[in-house]
Amino acid sequence: GEDVEQSLFLSVREGDSSVINCTYTDSSSTYLYWYKQEPGAGLQLLTYIFSNMDMKQDQRLTVLLNKKDKHLSLRIADTQTGDSAIYFCAEARFGNEKLTFGTGTRLTIIP
């Protein structure tokens, strides 16, 4: 079955880069997503990558995919206090079908 793993916590100094990691087990995963959840809120889609891509950059966000190792990472450049949140990695075999989420990584920014 599908399983998605993330480390639970990450602390980063303001202005540094944050790197949040995720591993998944389903080799059929075609779509991989990063969502952000602020306290008491729903999920905000940050970015996604298709399994035939190695990297995707979108402003301060860079997603790296190592399909061989089933490893996904999200790099946030110049981390700001507003980036404090829980970040979820998610995967799907096909577009528009069920998402399987990791347990989330809580990102804390140190001033």
Next chain:
Amino acid sequence: ETGVTQSPTHLIKTRGQQVTLRCSSQSGHNTVSWYQQALGQGPQFIFQYYREEENGRGNFPPRFSGLQFPNYSSELNVNALELDDSALYLCASSPDGGYEQFFGPGTRLTVL
């Protein structure tokens, strides 16, 4: 363009009761998925509706049921509530053929 909306925001029920949660999809989106997020966990897929038909179901018992209406809004019904049903219930909508799911703010259900 209005995003995904959910009602109510918060709800308190007692064990054994029934609850109905509502979701309005984003304009133009005909697919609605429901997820349960327990405290400290990632969201778990409950089921998905596409053009008023159930289109996939996660590992949830039959007392979790749903509906989708012709305007693509959706309801999640939970019967015989249990304490473990306390969670944030999230609705997400997506367009036909799309691969992005956009989430609403959620309904926080507390079962006492």
